[in-house]
Amino acid sequence: MSQLSIYSDQDPQAPEAVHTEPAQIQAALAAHGVDFTRVATHAELDRAADADAVLAAYAPFIEAEKAARGYQVADVIRLVRGTPNTAPMRAKFLSEHTHSEDEARLFAEGRGAFYLHMSGKVLVIVCERGDYLRVPAGTRHWFDMGPDPEFTAVRLFTDPAGWVASFTGEAIADRFPRFE
Helix, strand or coil: EEEEEEEEEEEEECCCCEEHHHHHHHHHHCCCEEEEEEECCCCCCCCCCCCCHHHHHHHHHHHHHHHHCCCCCEEEECCCCCCCCCCHHHHCCCCCEEECCCEEEEEEEEEEEEEECCCCEEEEEEEECEEEECCCCCCCCEEEECCCCEEEEEECCCCCCCCCCCCCCCCCCHHHHCCC
């Protein structure tokens, strides 16, 4: 189940609010300039679906986002449960960073957690199949795929070179609970 938990950035122990209804999640994130929507597939995905099949299943939505936001590239990242040596990959995303372009992700399978640090808050959004999250360029955030990740996500980029992180050097991510 998708979930948004909102914390003070000074208190990682007790959320100020928790939302599980998509409309509530969408409204709460929109108040911070973040887009969240639920997206239906246009074809059922097989567990063995390759990147082309994933892109085809969401093609109308992907093309609409490209047209609306100027994204040039869509690709697919997939990690299956039991993939060896994911700890270094997980660690790479656990530090607060920003991007010079939007971070736009559509979850086709599995789950992962985005932590958005903005306006004195940390918004933790657990995304699952069908969730689309667009985090505006320059937003401080980090991502936790969990200790044994299992997810497939479509990534949209404006710059064909793709995703480049600029780390803030802040240790805030170390104070907040990990996605387990």
